[in-house]
Amino acid sequence: xxxxxxxxxxxxxxxxxxxxxxxxxxxxxxxxxxxxxxxxxxxxxxxxxxxxxxxxxxxxxxxxxxxxxxxxxxxxxxxxxxxxxxxxxxxxxxxxxxxxxxxxxxxxxxxxxxxxxxxxxxxxxxxxxxxxxxxxxxxxxxxxxxxxxxxxxxxxxxxxxxxxxxxxxxxxxxxxxxxxxxxxxxxxxxxxxxxxxxxxxxxxxxxxxxxxxxxxxxxxxxxxxxxxxxxxxxxxxxxxxxxxxxxxxxxxxxxxxxxxxxxxxxxxxxxxxxxxxxxxxxxxxxxxxxxxxxxxxxxxxxxxxxxxxxxxxxxxxxxxxxxxxxxxxxxxxxxxxxxxxxxxxxxxxxxxxxxxxxxxxxxxxxxxxxxxxxxxxxxxxxxxxxxxxxxxxxxxxxxxxxxxxxxxxxxxxxxxxxxxxxxxxxxxxxxxxxxxxxxxxxxxxxxxxxxxxxxxxxxxxx
Numbered sequence: 001x002x003x004x005x006x007x008x009x010x011x012x013x014x015x016x017x018x019x020x021x022x023x024x025x026x027x028x029x030x031x032x033x034x035x036x037x038x039x040x041x042x043x044x045x046x047x048x049x050x051x052x053x054x055x056x057x058x059x060x061x062x063x064x065x066x067x068x069x070x071x072x073x074x075x076x077x078x079x080x081x082x083x084x085x086x087x088x089x090x091x092x093x094x095x096x097x098x099x100x101x102x103x104x105x106x107x108x109x110x111x112x113x114x115x116x117x118x119x120x121x122x123x124x125x126x127x128x129x130x131x132x133x134x135x136x137x138x139x140x141x142x143x144x145x146x147x148x149x150x151x152x153x154x155x156x157x158x159x160x161x162x163x164x165x166x167x168x169x170x171x172x173x174x175x176x177x178x179x180x181x182x183x184x185x186x187x188x189x190x191x192x193x194x195x196x197x198x199x200x201x202x203x204x205x206x207x208x209x210x211x212x213x214x215x216x217x218x219x220x221x222x223x224x225x226x227x228x229x230x231x232x233x234x235x236x237x238x239x240x241x242x243x244x245x246x247x248x249x250x251x252x253x254x255x256x257x258x259x260x261x262x263x264x265x266x267x268x269x270x271x272x273x274x275x276x277x278x279x280x281x282x283x284x285x286x287x288x289x290x291x292x293x294x295x296x297x298x299x300x301x302x303x304x305x306x307x308x309x310x311x312x313x314x315x316x317x318x319x320x321x322x323x324x325x326x327x328x329x330x331x332x333x334x335x336x337x338x339x340x341x342x343x344x345x346x347x348x349x350x351x352x353x354x355x356x357x358x359x360x361x362x363x364x365x366x367x368x369x370x371x372x373x374x375x376x377x378x379x380x381x382x383x384x385x386x387x388x389x390x391x392x393x394x395x396x397x398x399x400x401x402x403x404x405x406x407x408x409x410x411x412x413x414x415x416x417x418x419x420x421x422x423x424x425x426x427x428x429x430x431x432x433x434x435x436x437x438x439x440x441x442x443x444x445x446x447x448x449x450x451x452x453x454x455x456x457x458x459x460x461x462x
Contacts, residue, residue, distance in 0.1 A: 003046075004046060004393075004445070004447060005446050005447050007046050011043045014043060015037070015042075015043060018042065019037065051106070052104060052107070052295065052297050053297060053298050054083040054084065054085065054103075054107060054295060054296065054297060054298070055083065055084040055296040055297065055298040056081060056082070056083060056084065056298075057081070057082035057083055057084045057085075057086060057087030057088075058081075058082060058087060059080070059081045059082065060073055060074055060077045060078075060079075060080045060081075060082070060115075061074050063082075063087075063090065068090065068094065069090070069115070069119050070119050070122040070123055072122050072159075072164045073115070073118060073119055073122070075159050075164070076118060076155050076156055076158075076159055076164060076165075077111075077115060077118075077155055078158065080111070082111070082115075083103075083107065083108060083295075083296075084296045085101065085103050085107065085112065085293050085294070085295055085296060086108055086111050086112050086115070088293050089101060089112035089113070089115075089116060089256075089293055090115055090116055090119075092291060092293075093116030093117075093119075093120070093254065093256075094116070096252070096254055097254070097291055098254055098255040098256065098279075098283060098285055098287050098291065099256060099257075099287065099291040099292070099293055100226065100256070100257040100258070100259070100262070100275055100276070100279045100287060100291065100292050100293065101113075101256070101257070101258045101259075101293045102258075102259055102260070102262050102271070102272075102275055102292060102293065102294050102295075103260065103293065103294060103295035104260050104295055105260045107260075107295055109224075109258040109260070110148060110151060110224075110258075112256070112258065112293070113137070113220070113222050113256045113258070114151075114152070114155075116220075116256075117134075117135045117137075117189060117220050117222075118165055118189075120134065120135075120219055120220065121134050121135065121165050121188045121189070122164060122165065124219070125188075131166075131185065131186045131214075132186050132214050132215070132216065132217065133186050133187060133188065133189070133190045133211075133214050133215040133218070134188055134189070134217075134218065134219045134220065135188065135189045135190070135218070135219060135220035135221075135222070136189075136190050136192065136197065136215060136218060136220070136221055136222070136244070137189065137190070137191050137192070137220075137222040137224065138192060138193060138194050138197060138221070138222060138223050138224065138237075139191065139192070139193055139224050139225070140193065140194070140224070140225050140228040140229075141193070142171045142173060142193060144224060144225070145169055145171055145191045145192065145193060146169065148191060148224075149167070149169050149191055152167050152189075165188045165189065166185070166187040166188045166189070167187045167188060167189035167190070167191065168181075168182045168187035168189075168190060168191070169190075169191045169192070170182050170190055170191070170192045170196060170200075170211060171191075171192055171193050171196050172193075172195070172196045172199070176207075179207050179208075179211070180207055182211055183207045183210035183211050183214070184210075186211075186214035186215075190211075190215065194229075194236075194237050194240060197240060197244070198236075198240055200212040201240070201243055201244065201247070212247075212248075215248050216248055217248070217249065218244070218248040218249040218253060219249070219252070219253070219254060220253075220254050220255075220256065221241065221244060221245075221249075221253055221254070221255050221256070221283075222255075222256045222257070222258075223237070223241075223255075223256070223257045223258075223282065223283075224257075224258050225258065225259060226257035226258060226259040226262055226278075226279065226282070227259040227261050227262050229282060234282065237282065238281060238282045238284070241255075241282060241283055241284060242284050245284060253285075255279075255283040255285055255287070257279050257282070257283070259275075262274075262275045262278070268294060269289070271292075271294075272289045272292040272294065273289055275292045276288060276289045276291070276292050279292075322348055323344065323345050323348050323386060323390055324386075326344050326348075327341050327344055327345070330344070342380070345380075345386065345389060345390060346374070346380070348390065349374055349376075349389070349390055349392075349395060350374035352390070352392045352395075353374045353392065353395050353396070353397040354369055354372070354374075354397065356392050356397070357396075357397040357443075359372070359397075360372075360397070361397060361398055361399045361402065362396045362397050362398060362441050362442060362443070363396075363398060363399070363402055363419060363439050363440070363441055363442070364399055364402070364434075364439075365442070366399045371399065371400060372397050372398065372399065372400075373397070373398050373399075373400055373403035374395055374397060375395060375396050375397070375398045375402075375403045375406050375407060376389075376394055376395050377394050377395060377396065377413075377448070377451040377452060377454070377455045378394055378451045378454045378455065379407075379459075382454075382458075391447075391451075393445060393447035393448050393450070393451065394451045396413075396441065396448075401433050402433075405425070405433065405435070406455075407459075408459075408461075409422060409459040409460045409461040410422045410424065410425045410461060411425075411435065411460075412452075412455060412456050412459075412460035413441050413444070413448075413452055413455070413456075414452075415449055415452065416440075416444075417440045417441040417442070417444040418438070418439075418440050419435075419438075419439035419440060419441065420460075421435050422460060422461040422462070423461075423462070424461045425461075
C-alpha cells in the first residue's frame with residue numbers, strides 16, 4: 001500500500017467536504033479564500049513514525065522446557081516469542097512479587113499479566129481442582145474488558161479439547177442468566193470494572209454474593225491502565241483494593257498494574273520512583289522501584305532512521321513548499337527570469353530525488369551522485385502545475401545513459417517496474433548500453449504509476 005497516496009486521497013476527500021458548504025461568487029473574496037486553502041494549513045502534513053523495536057526475550061516453548069512455565073502454556077501461547085519486559089514480568093510473578101509494567105502502547109502489556117496468571121492457574125488446579133476464581137482483572141472501561149476477552153479467546157480458543165483454563169466477564173452489562181452462570185461455574189479469571197467490583201463487595205443480591213464468594217483465596221489482582229486511577233477515583237479504588245485484600249486474600253495477594261503513560265520525569269530512575277510510590281499506595285503493598293518494568297529497546301538499524309528522514313525530506317508537498325518559498329520573491333516578467341525560476345525548481349527536484357533514491361540510480365544502483373540525472377517521467381514543460389513538476393514520484397534518478405534513453409523514449413517502465421526497450425533502438429546499441437539484459441526500477445511506488453502511462457503513451461517509441 002502506498003501510504004502517501006492514501007494520505008492524499010483522505011486529505012483530498014476531506015478538503016472537498018470542508019470546502020463544499022459555501023459557494024463564494026465574489027471573485028476577490030473567493031481568490032483570498034482559495035489562497036488560504038492552498039497553504040494547506042487546515043490539513044496536516046504526513047507524519048512518519050517508527051514502531052519501537054523491543055529487545056527480544058525467550059520463547060514460551062523455551063520457558064516450558066526449562067520448567068519456568070507449565071506445559072499447557074506451550075499450546076495456549078503457541079508460537080509466542082516474548083519481549084524482554086514480558087519475560088521480566090514472568091520472572092517477578094514466579095517470585096511472587098507485585099510489579100507494574102510501564103511499557104509503551106502496543107508492547108504487549110496484557111501478556112505481562114495473562115501469561116503469569118494462566119501459568120499460576122494451571123499449577124494451582126493440579127494441587128486443588130476445586131473451581132474458584134483465582135484472578136480478578138479490573139479495567140477502567142467495559143470496552144477494554146471486552147477487547148481483552150477477545151484476546152483470551154484468541155489464545156485459549158485455539159487449544160483443542162477441553163479448555164485448560166476458564167474466564168468470564170462480569171461488568172454489569174450481562175443478563176441474569178449469564179450472571180448466574182458465572183456464579184454457578186466460577187471462572188479461573190474474572191474480568192470486570194472497579195464499579196462492578198465495588199457492587200460485588202457491597203450488594204446483598206444472592207448471585208453477586210456467590211460470585212464474590214467464589215473469589216476467596218484470590219491470588220492475583222490486576223489494575224489495567226493504572227494512570228486512570230487518580231484524584232477522588234484513585235482514592236476510591238485504593239480503598240476498594242484494601243477491602244478486597246482483607247476479604248479475599250489477607251496474605252499473599254500478588255498485585256499487577258499496567259500503564260503506558262504513568263509518570264513523567266527527567267530520568268528513568270525518577271519515573272520509576274514515582275510509579276512505585278503511586279502503585280504502592282493504590283495496592284496497599286510495597287512495590288520497590290526495581291519492580292517497575294520499563295521497555296528495553298534495541299536499535300534495529302541506523303539505516304531505518306536515516307531512511308525515514310530522507311523520505312520525510314522528499315515528500316511531494318515538501319518540495320512544493322520549498323519551491324514556493326524560494327520562488328515567490330523572484331521576478332518572472334522576462335524569459336530569462338522565468339528560466340531562473342525554473343532552475344530553482346529543477347535543483348530542488350534533483351535534491352529530492354537524491355534523497356528519495358538514497359543517491360543511487362533507480363535501475364542500476366550506481367552510487368555516484370555527481371553522475372546521476374534527475375529524470376522527469378512527465379517532462380517539466382508538459383506538467384499541468386508546479387505540484388506535478390515537483391512531485392517526487394514524477395521522477396527517477398538515473399545514470400546518464402539511462403536518463404538520455406528514457407527522455408528520448410528508447411526505454412520505458414512497466415507497471416511492475418520492468419524496463420522495456422524500444423524496438424527502434426538497434427541491437428548493437430542495446431548491447432553497448434547494457435540494455436540487452438533484464439532491468440527493473442527498484443522500489444517503484446504506487447504514485448509513480450500515476451505518471452508512467454503518460455510516458456508510455458507520449459514518449460516511448462513503439
